[in-house]
Structure formats: structure tokens, C-alpha cells
Amino acid sequence: MNAPALRRRALLGLPAAAWLGAGCAPRAPLAHVTGGFSGDSPARGHLLRQPWPERAPDATRRVHTVIAGGGIAGLAAARALRLAGHEDFALLELEDVPGGNSRGAQLMGLACPLGAHYLPLPGDEARHVQDLLEELGLRQRVAGRWIYDERHLCHSPQERLFFGGHWQEGLLPTAGVGAATLAQYRRFAAAVAQAQRQARYTIPAFHQQSAPIQLAQDAITFEAWLNRQQLDDVHLRWYLDYCCRDDYGAGIASVSAWAGLHYFASRHGFHAPGEGAADEGGGVLTWPEGNGWLSARLAAPLGDRLHTARVVGRIAPERHGVVVDALAADGRLERWQARQAIVALPVHVAARVLRPLPDAVRARAAVLSSAPWLVANLRLRAPLDDRPGAAPAWDNVLYGSVGLGYVDAMHQSLSPVPGPTVLTYYRALGDEPQGRARLLQTPWAVWRDAIVAELEAAHPDLPAKLLRLDVTRHGHAMAVPVPGALGQLQPWRPASADAPLRFADAPRLAFAHADWAGYSVFEEAFTLGHAAGAALA
Template identity: 50%
Template structure:
């Protein structure tokens, strides 16, 4: 049970404001008391929108504005401060980029985060994930049968997230060999636009990851658990829902399947640290708590009606160009006459709900036998509590990356992640409904129960829990989505020239990671610059010469 006087609650305003727009409580039209003209308007202040704004400014286009419904920039990369300690509310790491992520790598280099060494990108030691990086709690019995609170202990922690076992490791090596061969034969890249889509990739995109694994005879329970966990971690839903292309993309898209090369950049507050760097210099061009209501393209300009939450009034923006850095589901609702590609892809669209919980503890937890407290800490289990279809993703030690010693009275902060895409659409919808309908105490109890299975002393040490609910956190790359021609059509420069709308969101890659969002933001901004003509003065964001 939760402590009687536990403090905490929901943080963020995304759900309330999104639902107010969805339900028509804020409507376009009526008496407009504020109208402003800008050259380029960016709708959406996540990674794609911020990257677009940054490129436009760095290339001399200062007449712009960025609208976002939240109070802080960053989208799913926002951060939080819990009892004085920084912690993430969403995305919490970025792998050192591979060779295909030109735009991301050059920006990270400009920020002093990575450097070129012996032909590879190498991260600054201050920002690389400190050791020990990850561990897995292994119960003495298989938790897939009759798992209950307390059933996990006694048990032990092992290094790494692949369950120990000779057959598990044999099949894992066979899986990685097959994945590397497919990369060589078909081409996997991060971001995905770096390699052409082909029939082989389309065949993988047509079936689920589970179906592909079955075809390969990869049936070891430990391996299948690890691969399912990887899908839930990156896509919000497991291997039964995502395509085989997505399942393989996770492992071979960055560094040709060389796992040792996947060094991680991370900070106490996760990718919010990067957001602050991206948003520098926006100043009064950043317009928080501004909800876009309708986007109406015209022959010479685009009209965007919005609602200012802070001023409690409708407002109108008129721009020559609009960067649509919003999820495609949102974009479809903003346009009275959505373009044909946007309408065509909607039936395939599914988005995973997430819960991110930050817990403050009065003192460290009692450690179990085995590997010590790591940055990422996961329990090996195949089922969640009775109310939920999904096991959690475990927790991150938010202070793991702190270089300065914590004050003596500083709390221990753990960030617990729950991807709630479920096993099917019904699970996904039910979990999304529970996020909205159940009070924060109900969710807090589930989080505490989940952690207490490994750490039975946690409830007595809990001081506060702040929870962030993401009803539509990320696109689930279900079969057929990545290869749908609508995604390429929406990113097309000539279509953007005609419509004055430049689509920029990770949804255009069918899944949500930093590299995809950033690259689409840069591409959309460069489309604007090519059409409108300001001189390009900065080199980052363009591929380096390879001669």
C-alpha cells in the first residue's frame, strides 16, 4: 500500500489541453483580437519543430514563430525537477549517431558532445552513460506463471539485459548474424530516408516481428523476451504488434549491428538537456501554451487559428510557409481538407500510450545480490499486474549521470517507464482510457507494486511520486506502415512548394526516435530555404563531402 501522506500527482498539461481542442471547447473563428504575420510558422515544439527553427535561424531567416500547446519545449523529450533533482519525463538517452545521421552528428559536434576519431563518431566521456550501464533482475522461478507481488525475491541481478543461458546466447548470436546479413543485402539506416525503400524491406514490413522470428526458428524464451522488451522500449508495443522491419531496425540501423558501438549519451533529466541547447536563441519567437486549432492553406499564405491558454483568447497567425511539426494524426484534424496522402495513411495509424513516473526516496534501496545499481534496471517478467496487459520497462537511476555529489539531504530519484501499447488494439485503447479515467493514486499504486516485487523496502522509503501520462506518445510501426507511399509523399519538396505546408515529424518514419525527428525538421527547414531563398550560411545539417 502507498504511504498515507504520500505527495505527488500528475504533471504536464498535454492531456487536458489536447482534449479541450479535440472536444471543441476551443474553436476557430469568432472575433479575432490578435493577428500576427510571420514569414514561417512552426507548429509544434518537439525535436522536429525545434530543429527546423534552429536551421531557419542559423541560415538568416529570423522572421518566424514556434507554437506549442505545452508550457515547455521538447515534446516527448521534456524534463522535470523532483524535490530539487532533475529527472526525465520522456526520452532519456541518445545513441552516438552512426554514419547515416549527418544532420544529428554535425549538430552534436557543434555542441561539443561528439568528435571524429579514427573514422567514427566518439562521445564526450562526460556525457556518455557511466558504468554500470544496465542490469536485469532474474527471479529464481519463471515469472511468466503466477507472478504476484513479492514473487520475485529471492533472486539476483545480472549484468546486461539478455537473460543468461547457453541456448539464449547461441540464438542471440544467430539472430544478430541474420540481422547483419539483411542490412548488407537490403539496407537499413538511421534515419530511414538514407537508404531507398525496396521489395525486401517491404516484405519485412508486411509481417510482424514475431512472425519473422518464428520463420527463423528463433524460439528461445529468453531471447524472445529480450527482443520483445527492445520493441516495447523503442516503439511502445511489443514484437507481436510491430513489423519485422521495425524489429530489425532497432538492432542494425545505427552501427551495422555492432552492439559495442552503441554508446549512449544521457543526462540526469534525459534529452531535455538537448532540448535546452536546441531552443537557445528562440527568445520571444517561442509561444508556449498556444494550441493550434485549424490550418488553412491558401494560394499566397497559410492561416493558422490558435488558442492562447495564457491569454484565454483566440489568435490568428498568417504565414508564407508553415512547418507542420505535429503528429500526423493531429495534422489530419487541423486541416479541413487533408491532402490525399495524409487521409490515406490514417487507417493504419496506432499510437502507444506511456506512463513515466518519477519517485523520490528518502534513502537508497537495499541492494540484492549480483550486479550493482546501474543506469537502467529491468526485471525479467512476461506479464504486468492484473489491471494491465504489459509489464513495465523497469527504472532508470536519474542521478547516475550526475558528476557533482548530491547534497546530504537530497532524495534518491528513480524514473519508472511503462510502455502501454499492449498486445493488440484493444489493450492499447484500454490502457489509454485508464490513463485518463483513473486517478494518479491508482497509477502510483501500480508503479509501487511493480517496483516492490524487486525492492520490497521501497514503499516505506517513498516520499513523493510525480506521474506524466502520454496518451499518444509515439507511432507504433505496425505492418504496412513504414512502406506506405503516403509517408514519402508528405515529405516531398514539390508538394510542399505547392501547398505551403512542410511536414516534419518522426511519424514520417513510422516510429519515434530523436534522429528521425531531427532529420525531418532539418529537411523541412531546408525546403523552406530553397523555395524562399535566404542564403545558407551554416554547414551543419548538410552531408559532409565524401571525396
Template identity: 55%
Template sequence: MAPQLRRRELLLAAAGLPLAGCEAPPAPLQGGWVGASAARGHRLRQTPPAWSDGPMRRTEVLIVGGGVSGLACARALQAGGIDCALLELEDQAGGNARAHQVGGQPCPLGAHYLPLPGAEAREVQQLLFELGLARTELGRTVFDERHLCHSPQERLFYEGEWVEGLLPPADDLPQRRAQYRRFAMRVNQARRELGFAMPSRHARWTAAHAALDGQTMAQWLRAQQLDEAGLLWYLDYCCRDDYGAGIAEVSAWAGIQYFASRHGFHASGDAEGEREAVLTWPEGNAWLTQRMAQGLPAQLFTGRTVLRVRESRHQVELLAWNEATQAPERWSASQLVLATPLFVALRLLEAVPPALQAAAQEISYAPWLVSNLSLKSALLDRPGVGPAWDSVAYGSPALGYVDARHQTLDPTPRPGLITHYWALPRQQRATLLGDDWAVWAQAVIAELAHTHADLPQQLQRIDLARWGHAMSIPTPGVRGSAALAALREQQQGRLHFAHSDVAGYSVFEEAFTQGATVAARLAREVQSPRRKS
């Protein structure tokens, strides 16, 4: 008992949480780990079966990884009439955008919203039209209001009360307001003079971009004499939310990309200060990935743990483990798409391209904890604005929570359900993967109790999803990496790389566009021999 208690104390102290808030709830805690299976991924550490074991399957293009990029690639290949198969480790496709249910209610295990795509995100726009989320009226794109985030959208617990939006108030703080406006000017200047886009492949890359990429966001802010506490907290929160790490770790390019590629930055109270519109669902972005997967009934093979990949002159061979039959199976294809994180691709390949070897060494990953809490009834609220879709506490080490029932159109009274997000420091990956689920559950409960003292008594169940390598962090030098550019833009023999890692950071638009781009390249590769014949 003593060693476990010490780990728990160190964990909570590192998170800045009082131990007094971690007393067990009155009733025994119900819940556990859900989501990704660490045991399946760890098969890579075991001795694989012989290459001659298992039945052989053949296809033209083989895709490994059923996250957003792999699904996008398979979807585009299928639409082009190209024979393909997609192998996914888990029993449900979607990667970090998968869903869960608590008490029959849907909730996310990861990504939970999609900003409305801009003009550069052509591939994502097309997807939204095909799924019925967007339509054209009088020459304008109109989004289905049922799927736009309902009001109120966001609130911040600040100095003892809830305030609207996530930007700390500046009404009575002239220095804060001045720095908000100066940062807004810098973002607008970067947009105008340098150019930014989402996805980033649709923007140019210059020496000025490289200079931003060569320093941290914190260093750039200091050079700009932007040091007001409220502004720094907000920018750090935004970087942790989108990239899994704060301003001391991500590059200045990434920190500016967050705003300049989408909605800009608007000082509170300014005319254009409203938060951007987003699409969201009770199950989060699994709403999108589930529909993408449904369109691939003959191409998607779930429960396949890929063990080894080898490339020959005329084909690519793959050895996988069928989790349902507990037996090996073999695959061969003319072309292979690796839609996996680069550190996984590195372990799969018998012969590793130099660009992959270099790129995998440059990328670091953020661990995440996503917790779904089922409540007996609505939580008691503090003064200020009422419940919103997204609720965040100023100064918290976590990222707040979303109301999983905020978007539901079902009027039937049901218990409350909130989804709590926590991007953890990289040094806590081992404890996240090694500690008992109840230790982390207590940490989440304690963190939420700062704003909702009655949560321990209201809690019915807490299910936790741990992501040891949830997303790649755009640390200085990553976005401008020559090795990543080679994987992103060039074919490596019969191998193609489609994961969002090749963009240097993990967001839906980057993943989907990379998958669609690789599919377009493959369509040319596959169809060219057909035309010649």
C-alpha cells in the same frame, strides 16, 4: 468506492501484478499528475473563436509543434536567415523529451538517452558538434565523456539476482546460446544484403524490405525457427522500449531495424557483446531540447494552442489560443510546417490533403506512463551486480527504471530519484487518462516492489506523466506506406509535415532529421523567389 475498486483490480490484473503488493504505504501517498496538459489539447473539441478575433501576426514560415522535429526545423531556418515562428502548446518546448524536477533534482518526463549517431545521421552529428558534445581529434569523432552513460550501464533481475546487461544469460543453456547466435547472423545478413540506416530515409527501400514490413516480428521469428523464451522476451522488450509495442504488433522490418541500423546484435559472451554507448543526462533528452530552444529566443512562442489552419492561394492562416492571456490570436505565413502528430494535424486543417487522411488512418499510438519516484535513501538491493543506470526485471510488463542521479557529478548527498517507464497496451489508454493518479501510482509501486520490497517505505513522492499518444507504432505496412512517403518527401501545397510520424515510428534521429530536411526544402522555396527578383 466499489466501481473505483473494480477498475483498480482490473487494471492491476491486466498488468499481471498481485493485489497484495498494492497496499498503501505507511504514510499518505504524495504526488500527482505532471507534464502535458490534456485540457489544452482538448480545446480542439470545442467551438473555436471566429477567424476575425484576435491580433494578427505575420511571418515567412510558421511551425506548429515544439518537439524535436519542430525545434530542429526552426533552428535550421533561423541559421539560414529565414523569418520563422514556432508555436508550442505547452509552456516548455521539447515534446516527449521534456524535463521535470522532484525536490530540486532534475529528471525526465520522457525520452532519456540518445545512442551515438552513426555515419548516416549527419544532421544529428552536426547538432552534437554545435552543442559541444562531440569534437574531432586526429580525424576521429570524440564524445564528451561527462555525457556518455557512466558504468555500470544496465542490469537485469533474472532468477532472483541482478546480472550485468539486459540479455538473459545463456551460459548453461545451449539452445538459448545457439538461437542468440542464429539471430545475430540474421541481423548481420540483413545489414549486409539489404541495408538499414538510422534515420531510415538514408537507406534504400526494396521489395525485400517491403516483405519484412508486411509481417509482424513474431511471424518472422517463427519462420526463422527462433522460439527460445529468453530471446523472445529480450526482443519483445527491445521493441516495447523503442516502439511502444512488442513483437506481436511491430513489423519485422522495425524489429530488425532496431539492431541493424545501429549496434547490431551480439550474443552474450561474444567478443563484441558490449552494449552500445549512449549519451544521457539527469533530465534525459531535455538536456538537448532545452538547448535547442534556448537558441530561439525570438522565434519560440509557448503556451499557444493551435485551433484551426486554413490554406489559401497566397498564404496560410492560423487561429491559436494564447494560454497566458486567455485570448485568441491569428497568424499568417507563406509556408506552414506541421510538426505535430498526424492525428493532430488532421484535426487542425480545414482542407485535409488526401495523403494525410490516408496516413493518419494507418498509424496507431502507444500510451506511456513515466513516473519519477523520490526516495528517502538508497533501496535495499538483491544479490548480484550493484546499482546501474538502467535496471530491468525479466518478465515484467513494464520497462524498468533509470537512476536519475546516475550521471550527476554533484557529490552532495541527496535522496534517491528513479524514473520508471511503462509502455502500456493501447486498450489501457482510456484508463490511463481517466483514472486517478493514485491508482496508477500504486500499480507502479507494486511493480517495483517485486525487486525492491522496501520501496513503499522508502518512497517520499511520486510524480506521474501520462502520454496518451506517446509514439507511433511501426505496425506492418506503416514504414512502406505510400501516403507516409508522400508526406515525408513531397510538399502538400503550402504545407509541410515534419513530425517523426512520417517516418512511421518515433525516435530522436528520425524526428530531428525530418525537421532539418523540411527546413532545407523551405530554404530553397523561400530563397528561390529572392534570387529571381
């Protein structure tokens, strides 16, 4: 995400104040609003920046398989090992709670996500995700059709946009836009439909061989592709930039044209107003705690094989096994001696801890750039007043704002009367200059004021109803699908979604993390993790 913010501001024709973000003060005083930083522990991750202790371990343990990293990929690997009857493994996770970017939490008694908040209904390429959903009782076959559990299917209305002082349905700006804008919406819809005819856009994409046209799309930015197509309408560009920031953590000037097209072509397409389906996000599963619902269920059966608060600092394959060193939160150095290991770590972490470093890990780490993200949970004592236009939705976005809007954790509640809730606000900082440093160095109160000022434009009653605001900082949240990230995979792709990602110069290791796919969604992480676990069982 390194499209300079200034450039995008010019592109969108927005006033500078809309892009300032941190530093804007809300109108009403916020001294009554408590909160702080929660979720990730940057200091623990940054232990890897120090020289790794060379002293003898405080404890040595033996296990058949070590899984390093307890995000969705690591948890999926553990599930696959269990399903195959392979119980002798240990999963080592840095944070106190497993789940990585898909963790949930409680805020003053209400559940909320700390990161990922939904899972689109999986298509047939995401076969292992479908199996998981069946196992969890979320999907079953009734009279020959797949039926999903209504309680967890996102209720209507799903999305709305605050545009021109009103809420409109859907996220594509439509209210009052001119004929020229509508014409460009139709041209972009036709381009997406053409892309769908020319090549397969699947989720997961990791195992799918790329067609030559997709490799050509991968070679340029989405912005360059839009320029070539003379798609320059300000509303279309805002929408596409928003979609890319929302899914990839970076805007159209950073991601590849493949990624920009894949966003639409792999799922619901793009529909101009009045043409085909409304431009809603399609069917999605969601929970108050977001995908923390899924990660908690993946972690539950692990029992004492799950070791949290462990910083894996060294993974060293040897002739007869693999040595994995981890620092526990109490400072003890643990040594795990295993036959094999599954590296379910972000690629930049894998590149720091693997000794020796496989060529592919070095190469992948050099190509990927990771986007920092901020997630803020805002606990309200009462629901917000409504403004003119579309009714409150699950996903609520403000046109032209620096953040990505918010989801309402109580949206799935069946209570007829709205009550206290938690709003989960998202902001991807990958396009912001010094975004990671800014994320980590900006004091909590400055984030609080900036977030409230941003949302206050649509919700003047927010400051008076806000009780607490907790900020989660994901410093290296997700890989951005920059140009070249797809093409690099060609020589490494396993033959099928059942085959693990392995490299000849690291025969005792299998790799799994959404970074390998080049963009971060549940289906990619889960499928890679499942393949690694199933193959090593």
C-alpha cells in the same frame, strides 16, 4: 501495440499477477508518498475534439513562417531557419514548455526526464544530428577521431536485468539459461547479421529507400517472422518483446518484422553470449533531465519567437499564404498570417487541423496507430539497498514485469557517495486493451501503488525511501511501426536527408514529425525538422 496482454502472458509463461499492473497493492502503506500528474495537459490537446471557434480572431499577427509544434522536429526546423539567417518566424507549441516527448523537469530539486532520456551516438547517416552535437560542444575531432564529452556519455554499468531473483549484467537473460536458449540466441544473431548483409538499416530511416526484402519484412509482424524462423524460446521472445516495447511502444505481435530487425541491424547488431561484443546498448549520451537537456538548448535561442500554451486548431493554406489559428491558454483566439508553414505536429493532430486535408496526411493518419506511454518519476530520500548480483546501472529492468524498468537520474553524478535520487519508470500501454482510456482514467494513487508494487519485487526498501511520485501521461506518445507503415512511405520519400517532406496538394507546407518515419526517435524527428527548416529558409 495491440498484442493482447493475455496472449503475451501465455507466450511468456508468466504468472497473471505479473501482468496486472494497476491494482496490485504494495506491501508497505504509501500514504506518506505525495505526487500527482505532471507534464502533459491532455485537456488542452483535447480542445481539438470540440468544434473550433468560428468567431473573429482576438488578434492577428503577420510572420513569414509559422512552425506548428515545438517538439524536436519543430525545434530543429527553427534552428535550421536561424542558421540560414531567416529570423522572421513564430513557433507555436501547445504545452507550457517546448520539447514534446523530449522534455525534462525538476522533482524536489533534482532533474529528471518526462520522456526521452538518451541519444545514441549518431552514425554518419545522422549528419545533421552530428552537426548539432558539435555545435553544443558534445563532440569534437581530436587527432582525426571523434571524441564525445565524457560527462554525458553514459557511464558504466549501463544496463542490468533482475532475473530469477538476482541482478545480472546486460538485458539479455543469460544467468542459468539452458543450451537450447543459447542456441536460439545464436540463430537470431545470425539472422540479424544476414539482414545487415542483405539491406541497409539506417538511422534515420525515413530518407532511406527500402529494399524489396525490407518491404517483405514490413508486410508481416515480427512475431510472424519469428514463428517462420522457429525462434520460439521464451527468454529470447521476452527480450525481443521488451526491446520492441521499449523503442516502439508495442511488442513483437504489433510491430513489423522490419521494425524488429531494424532495432538491432541499424545499431549494434545482436550478440549471443560469448560471441562478439557484449549485448550492451552501445554508446549513448544521457543527462539527468534526459533529452530535455537537448530540447532546452534548441529552444533557448528562440526568445520571443517561441509561443507556448498555444493550441493550433486550423492551418489553412490560401492562394498567397497560410492562415494558422491558435487558441491561447487565456482563451484568446490568435490568427497568424504567414507565407508558409512547417507542420511539426503529430500526424493525427495534423489530420484534424489541416483544411483542406492533403491526401498523404489522411493516408498516413489512417495507417499509423499511436502508443500511449506512462512515465513516472520517483523521488527517493536515499539510494536503494543493493541486492545480490550486478551493481546498480543506469537502466534497470525487471524480467517479466509489465513496465520497462527505470533509469537513475543520478547515474551520471561524479559524487563518490550515492545519495538522494530520482528513478524514472517507463511503461508503454499500446498493447494493453483500452490502454489510452486506462492511462487517462486511472487515478494517480492507483498508478503509484501499481508502480511501487512492481518495483518492490527487486527493491523491498523502495516504499520506505520514496518521498514523491509524479506521473506523466503521454496519450498519443509515438507512432508504432505496424506492418505497412514503412511501405506506405515509398512514394513520398524525399530524395535525400536535405530535402523536405512536401506534397503537391499543399505547396505552402512542409511536414516534420517522427510519425512520418513511422517510429519515434530523436534522429528521425531532428532530421525531418532540419530538412523542412533548411528548405523553407
